[in-house]
Amino acid sequence: MLTMTTLARRLSTIAPSATIEISRRAAEMRREGLDIISLSQGEPDFDTPAHIAHAGKRAIDEGQTRYTDVDGTPELKQAIVAKFERDNALHYSTDQISVGTGGKQVIFNALMALIDPDDEVIIPAPYWVSYPDMVRLTGGMPVIVECGEAQHFRLTPEQLEAAITPQTKCLILNSPGNPTGTGYHREELIALGEVLKRHPQVFVISDDIYEYLAYDGWAFTTLAAVVPELFERTLTVNGVSKGYAMTGWRIGFGAGPKDLIRAMAMLQGQMTTNPSAISQAAAVEALNAPKDFLEEHLEILRQRRDMCAAAINAIDGLSCRVPEGAFYLFVSCQGLMGRRTPDGEVLERDVDVARFLLETAHVAVVPGSAFGLAPWFRVSFAAATERLGEACERMAHACQTLTAAPVTDQTPIG
Ligand SMILES: Cc1ncc(COP(=O)(O)O)c(C=O)c1O
Known part of the structure; x- marks a missing residue:
């Protein structure tokens, strides 16, 4: 007998992602034995550095396999306090720190603790796919502010001022950002801070998850450090x-006002309790040990970024800026709109382009519409260098098969 489950109304507020169909088709093609190159992953292809992995193994051998404090062990909180002091000149105490199962849980906990139904949350677009849906799940209203390429995908103070209403509860900032890799400069954060100082009801979530992935001397800074007046109303x-x-280890953390941190612990205590004890021990090692591996990782990523950006910018119809951080290129495919594939399909949306690249070049990318800006797509350059080079060649060949002028069914005169 067929039964229909009645799901909660809150699920109807979140739309299935535009990327699902592309991912499903990529998996299907792989099962068919086709050589698909995925440039859609949101994680580095490097292994976790050996000293960190060993700390995880040691934790198992030493029996660190039980529940811990809900929002992090004292050792890990201490290591996080030291990290903020060292890297960001931010001074927190351990009761201002919350550790969760990835940055994702920390952000979700914070939104659950802060947002009432109909509260507005300002999200600059393009944005990380999860922000708007997380806000909707709390009952809040995402207020999307489009920040196009002309402004290097950065929110301007004027846009922020215009977006704030009496209902605004929170702003989410992400630098360097997913999907663009754009990082804010110190002066830009100060200018946004000037606006926020005039609106004391607005809380800020500063998502700094890509902090260390910075290139060409761009200096990472974070809002609570450059605008001290906002320290008390920012979750870093x-x-x-x-x-x-360490994407699979699932450790993220947030630092902010004590009352919020307590509320987040209460929520987490009713959902997942502590993040893995073993992963927490590995994270202590990660934060406390020197980051010698980082220089090599960054050099490899920088070379891939430059190679990939040059190859993409050489393709007629595609263009991207060279980002200062993270491991993504955000590629405009505006120039391909209206072009016709050898199969006769006209490319009208970025989803069409992503599907075309998958079917023809066997390269998987993520359409920009998933990130709130179209027609664009995101390429991750955290893939093996040779595969990345091959993917760019395949994309170039595929795009050469497109015909620029739309075919008309009118018979030419003369
Ligand atoms: C902008 C941004 N924030 C947060 C996260 C979540 O990271 P984590 O894997 O630690 O949950 C991601 C992961 O893709 C991200 O891109």
Whole structure:
């Protein structure tokens, strides 16, 4: 007998991601034995550095396999306090620190603790896919502010001022950002801070998860450090996932006002309790040990970024800026709109381009519409260098098969 489950209404507020169909098709093609190059991953292809992995193994051998304090062990909180002092000149006490199962849980906990139904949360677009849906799940309203390429994908103070209403509860900032890799400069954060100082009801979540992935001398800075007046109403979020190549260990953390941190612990205590004890021990090692591996990782990523950006910018119809951080290129495919594939399909949206690249070049990318800006797509350059080079060649060949002028069914005169 067929039964229909009645799901909670809150699920109807979140849309299935535009990327699902592309990912499903990529998996299907792989099962068919096709050589698909995935440039859609949101994680570095490096292994977790050996000293960190060993700390995890040691934790198991030493029996660190039980529940810990809900929002992090005292050792890890201490290591996080020291990290903020050392890297960001931010002075927190351990009761201002919350550790969760990835940066994702920390952000979700914070939104659950802060947002009432109909509260507005300002999200600059393009944005990390999860922010708007997380806000909707709390009952809040995402207020999307489009920050296009002309402004280097950065929110301007004028846009921020215009977006703030009496209902605004929170702003989410992400630098360097996913999907663009754009990083804010200190002066830009100060200018945004000037606006926020005039609106004391606005809380800030600063998502700094890509902090260490910075190139060409661009200096990472974070809002609570450059605008001290906002320290008391900012949650500074970070984690070990991206910079330490530890995405699967699932450790993220946030630092902010004590009342919020307590509320987040209460929520987490009713959901997942503590993040893995073993991963927490590995994260202590990651944060306390020197980051010697980072220089090599950054050099490899920088070379891949430059190679990939040059190859993409040489393709007629595609263009991207060279980002100062993270491991993504955000590629405009505006120039391909209206072009016709050899199969006769006209490319009208970035989803069409992503599907075309998958079917023709066997390269998987993520359409920009998933990040709130179209027609663009995101390429991750955290893939093996040779595969990345091959993917760019395949994309170039595929794009050469497109015909620029739309075919008309009118018979030419003369
Ligand atoms: C901007 C941004 N914030 C947060 C996260 C979550 O990171 P974690 O794997 O630690 O949950 C990601 C992961 O892709 C991200 O891109």
